[in-house]
Each structure stands twice: as C-alpha cells, then as structure tokens.
Amino acid sequence: MKIQISLAQINTHLGNVSANLDKHLQLAQEAHASGADLLIFPELSLTGYVLQDLASTVAHSARPDDPVFKPLLDASRKLDLVVGFVDEDHRHRFYIAAAYLSQGQVVHIHHKVYLPTYGLFDEGRFFAWGDEVRAFDTRFGRAGMLICEDFWHASPPYLLWLDGAELMLFASASPGRGLGSEAQLESARWVEHINRAYASLFTTFVLHANRVGYEDGLNFWGGCTVFDPNGELLVKGPYHQEGLVSTVIDLNQLHRTRARLPLLRDERTALALREMNRILGSGSRTNR
Amino acid sequence: MIDLTINTALARTILTGFIASEIRRVGYTRAVIALSGGLDSAVSCYLAAEALGHENVLAVCMPYKSSSPDSLQHAQMVIDALGVESRTIPITAMVDGLLDNFPDAGNVRRGNVMARARMIVIYDQSEVFKGLVVGTSNKTEILLGYSTLYGDSACAINPLGDLYKTQVRQLAADLGVPQEIIDKPPSADLWQGQTDEGELGFTYEQVDRLLYLLVDQRYTPQDCLEAGFAEPFVRGVVERIRRNHFKRVPPPIAKLSNRTIGYDFLYLRDWGT
Numbered sequence: 001m002k003i004q005i006s007l008a009q010i011n012t013h014l015g016n017v018s019a020n021l022d023k024h025l026q027l028a029q030e031a032h033a034s035g036a037d038l039l040i041f042p043e044l045s046l047t048g049y050v051l052q053d054l055a056s057t058v059a060h061s062a063r064p065d066d067p068v069f070k071p072l073l074d075a076s077r078k079l080d081l082v083v084g085f086v087d088e089d090h091r092h093r094f095y096i097a098a099a100y101l102s103q104g105q106v107v108h109i110h111h112k113v114y115l116p117t118y119g120l121f122d123e124g125r126f127f128a129w130g131d132e133v134r135a136f137d138t139r140f141g142r143a144g145m146l147i148c149e150d151f152w153h154a155s156p157p158y159l160l161w162l163d164g165a166e167l168m169l170f171a172s173a174s175p176g177r178g179l180g181s182e183a184q185l186e187s188a189r190w191v192e193h194i195n196r197a198y199a200s201l202f203t204t205f206v207l208h209a210n211r212v213g214y215e216d217g218l219n220f221w222g223g224c225t226v227f228d229p230n231g232e233l234l235v236k237g238p239y240h241q242e243g244l245v246s247t248v249i250d251l252n253q254l255h256r257t258r259a260r261l262p263l264l265r266d267e268r269t270a271l272a273l274r275e276m277n278r279i280l281g282s283g284s285r286t287n288r
Numbered sequence: 289m290i291d292l293t294i295n296t297a298l299a300r301t302i303l304t305g306f307i308a309s310e311i312r313r314v315g316y317t318r319a320v321i322a323l324s325g326g327l328d329s330a331v332s333c334y335l336a337a338e339a340l341g342h343e344n345v346l347a348v349c350m351p352y353k354s355s356s357p358d359s360l361q362h363a364q365m366v367i368d369a370l371g372v373e374s375r376t377i378p379i380t381a382m383v384d385g386l387l388d389n390f391p392d393a394g395n396v397r398r399g400n401v402m403a404r405a406r407m408i409v410i411y412d413q414s415e416v417f418k419g420l421v422v423g424t425s426n427k428t429e430i431l432l433g434y435s436t437l438y439g440d441s442a443c444a445i446n447p448l449g450d451l452y453k454t455q456v457r458q459l460a461a462d463l464g465v466p467q468e469i470i471d472k473p474p475s476a477d478l479w480q481g482q483t484d485e486g487e488l489g490f491t492y493e494q495v496d497r498l499l500y501l502l503v504d505q506r507y508t509p510q511d512c513l514e515a516g517f518a519e520p521f522v523r524g525v526v527e528r529i530r531r532n533h534f535k536r537v538p539p540p541i542a543k544l545s546n547r548t549i550g551y552d553f554l555y556l557r558d559w560g561t
Binding site for chain 1: 291293294295297298299301302305306309310450552553554555556557558559560561
C-alpha cells in the first residue's frame with residue numbers, strides 16, 4: 001500500500017486562530033488536489049508557538065460543534081489531517097495538543113507529555129502536562145503522534161513502537177539555535193539525527209512536520225523530513241521557507257525491512273519491564 | 289575549543305528573514321538606519337537592503353563637527369554600493385545647543401549627548417520615512433555595556449545582537465561590505481582618536497573568545513582561567529557584564545497589583561500578528 005504524505009511547513013499568526021484556520025483549509029485543499037492522503041501540520045499550527053498569556057484565550061476543543069474544528073473535520077473527509085492546537089479539557093486545563101482527524105471524525109488527541117521549561121522554553125509555566133502515550137488505528141495502519149520535546153526523550157517513541165505504531169507522526173515548532181560553521185543549525189542537525197535514529201532503531205516510518213517563520217527574535221527552521229524503516233531520508237523540506245513537502249511512502253517497506261532486520265521481533269519487552277521495575281522500585285535513586 | 293566561525297550564508301538567510309518578518313507583520317515595509325561609516329551599521333544596512341529592497345531603506349548620516357571625515361566617506365561607500373536613500377543631518381547644532389551651557393563636560397558626557405541626539409534624529413526620520421529603526425548593536429558591546437542607554441542602543445529590531453563583533457566581520461565580508469570598512473579600527477567616533485579597543489583595554493578578538501566561553505559555553509570564571517585567560521582580564525569582563533545588565537533589560541516596575549507588566553502580563557511583541 002502506498003500513501004502520499006504532505007507536511008505543511010507553514011508560518012503562523014501568533015494568537016490569531018482564524019487566520020491560521022484559513023491557511024489550514026487552503027493547504028488541505030491544495031494537498032488534496034495534489035493527491036495527498038495525509039497532511040500533517042506542525043505543533044500549535046492553529047495558534048502559533050510562544051503563546052504565554054495567550055494560551056487560555058486560543059484554546060479549542062476538538063469537537064464537531066467547535067467553530068474551528070467543524071471546518072477541519074469537514075476537510076478531513078477528503079484527506080486525513082494532523083493539526084496542532086491548545087486543548088482545554090473539561091476541568092479547564094490547557095494542553096499543547098495534536099489531533100488526528102479522518103472521515104469527519106476525531107480519531108485521536110495527543111497531549112504533549114514533555115513540556116520544556118529551561119533555556120528559552122517556558123511551556124511548563126503555561127500548560128498542563130499530558131499523561132498518555134498511545135498509538136491509534138488509522139485507515140493507513142497504526143500510528144502515533146508526538147510533539148517536539150516528546151521525542152527528545154527516547155521513551156515516548158519506544159512506547160509508541162511497542163504499542164504498534166508503524167507511522168510516527170512528529171510535530172514541532174522548533175526554534176532555530178546553534179549557528180556555527182555548518183550550513184545547518186545545531187537544533188536542526190540534532191532533530192534530524194534522532195529522527196533518522198528512531199526510524200532505524202524501530203524500523204518504522206518517521207514523519208516530522210516543523211514550522212517556519214519568526215516570533216519576535218526566534219526563527220523556526222522548517223526542514224520537514226520523512227524517514228523510512230531503513231532510516232533512509234525520503235524527502236526533506238528547505239530550511240526557513242514555507243511550503244508543502246510531499247512524498248509517497250510504501251507501507252510494504254515495513255515487511256521488507258523487518259524480514260531483513262527483526263529488531264521488533266527480538267525486542268525483549270519483558271526483560272525491559274522487569275529491569276525497569278527493579279531500577280525504579282529498588283528504593284535507590286542513584287540510577288534514576 | 290573556541291571556534292567563532294559562522295556559516296555566513298545561513299546567518300544571512302535568518303537575519304534577512306527576521307528583518308522582513310518583523311517589519312512587515314506590524315504593517316511597515318521600510319527601515320531607517322543610522323549609518324556611522326563603521327562596520328556594524330554597514331552590515332545592518334546591507335541586511336536591510338537585501339531583506340526589504342534598497343528603495344525601502346533610508347540611511348541617515350549624523351555627523352558632529354568633530355566626526356572623522358573618513359566616517360562620512362565610508363558611509364557614502366555603503367550608500368553608493370546599495371543604492372539606498374540617504375540623508376545627512378548634522379547634529380552639531382543640537383549637541384552644542386546643550387553642551388555650550390556646560391563647557392566643562394567630559395568625554396563620556398559629551399559622547400552620551402551625541403548618541404542620544406542621534407537617537408532623536410533617527411526616530412524623527414523613522415516617522416518621516418515611515419520606516420522602523422533597525423539597530424546596529426552587536427553581542428560583544430551589548431554584553432560589555434559598551435553603548436549609551438537610549439542612545440545608539442535604541443531601535444525597533446536588532447538583527448546583529450546575537451553576533452559577536454568578530455562574527456559581524458565575517459558576515460560583512462560575505463555581504464560585500466567594502467574591505468576598508470571591515471579593516472579599520474572600530475570606533476564610536478565620539479571624540480578624535482577614540483577607538484573601541486583603546487577605550488576597552490583589550491581587542492575584540494580576545495574578548496569575543498572569552499565571552500564565547502562565559503556566555504555561550506557556560507564556563508565558570510575559574511574554567512576560563514584554566515582555558516588560559518589571565519585573571520584580571522576574566523575578572524574585569526565578568527564584572528562588566530554584571531554591572532551593565534541594567535542596559536539590557538527594561539526598567540523594573542514596582543509590583544503592586546495581582547497582574548503586573550513584565551512579571552505576570554506576558555506576551556511577545558508579535559502578539560496577534
């Protein structure tokens with residue numbers, strides 16, 4: 001089975017949801033016209049990234065009666081969509097979230113579980129921490145979503161792998177930093193390294209949508225990528241330029257790669273769990 | 289390892305994108321730049337012209353009677369090379385109008401008045417040209433506090449503030465800034481014979497390497513000694529950074545209410561755009 005993926009390497013308006021929604025709908029139409037089956041938007045694509053005190057004012061719920069999600073759900077009848085937004089739960093906690101929309105339905109919502117609150121980041125001050133990492137079924141097979149810092153940690157991709165995700169859908173609003181002599185920022189190099197590594201280690205597809213543009217002095221570098229289960233780069237968007245980044249992925253590659261390299265078959269999950277229990281349950285903090 | 293080499297093409301992409309984005313998103317299309325004839329303002333002017341088009345950039349030269357004639361000549365080289373609009377607005381009458389009352393004013397006081405007079409002129413031209421003021425301060429001088437508060441540091445956006453002086457030189461070469469401007473000794477040109485390095489007591493080459501370790505690599509002062517820097521130099525620079533922090537932050541607001549600007553009223557400047 002082959003599916004066409006499009007990654008929306010977009011700029012956003014900070015705190016202007018309706019302007020961002022218009023762009024989502026326009027790109028969904030463009031991607032559909034070009035034959036895309038799945039269109040992935042970056043982190044907080046409906047709101048912009050450095051929200052600070054705007055966080056609570058731009059929140060929406062992924063429901064059919066929500067004025068922002070209604071047109072997105074309509075658009076999802078033509079192609080599947082991953083969109084980034086601020087989710088407000090029924091207890092009025094605000095999460096950095098990604099929603100998978102398909103055939104007019106909300107298939108899955110992921111709340112960002114790792115909120116970077118160090119260096120230039122201050123997410124933990126404004127948002128609630130997600131508490132689940134779950135794979136889910138799509139019409140293309142089982143998938144999992146993670147948001148930016150989630151996959152700077154090794155455990156969420158590992159959990160998604162064990163939970164059956166063959167498509168890892170990563171969304172970021174990654175501020176560019178670390179200018180040296182290379183033609184690539186350090187932050188871009190790091191993310192590309194680990195995404196290639198996850199694709200290779202988990203013999204799975206890793207799709208990464210990252211935004212472009214500026215918020216005050218921060219630049220977002222784009223460079224959307226798709227890696228296949230061999231760790232091969234299938235497509236890469238340009239740095240710092242807006243656009244749709246598209247490629248066709250062949251899901252049969254999972255069969256071919258895992259026939260050659262049975263890392264999933266041989267993964268000793270019971271051993272991992274036993275040792276985790278020992279390490280975390282021993283009362284000793286030295287290895288934590 | 290201390291390596292201050294930057295990929296100038298990447299820096300250029302990010303910085304021209306920054307200028308275009310941050311000016312246009314607030315409804316402007318144009319920039320004004322105080323062009324001194326020195327390296328930093330030349331680089332800002334090249335970047336702005338590349339970002340916005342030369343027809344959307346106004347370079348303003350603001351000589352005082354004691355300014356070096358070379359400064360005006362170097363500024364003109366930049367104007368001619370880029371084809372940007374330009375105006376020369378001398379500040380002598382403004383500055384002397386104040387300082388003639390204070391004949392005993394020393395160099396620092398006189399220099400500050402000149403820098404602030406230029407700020408008044410550039411912001412006035414900002415209104416006339418309908419362009420935002422693009423700043424010219426680099427990371428070295430911001431960290432060292434080597435600037436006049438509300439003077440040369442005043443601007444709407446600053447594309448150079450995260451580049452050390454030696455990195456600005458690399459970028460200048462890539463942009464095609466005339467070699468004469470790159471090679472001349474940096475000077476605020478506030479009085480005759482003034483040079484930055486003479487006044488600071490060390491070279492940009494030396495201090496950029498130390499700042500890179502202290503700031504970018506988070507070395508402790510002790511780590512810097514072990515890396516081969518002399519103790520008085522390290523101590524002096526560390527103290528300069530600390531003492532001048534007031535120039536890098538907005539004035540503190542005394543908190544009284546439950547929600548106070550700067551503490552718990554937090555929005556980016558790009559809010560809503």
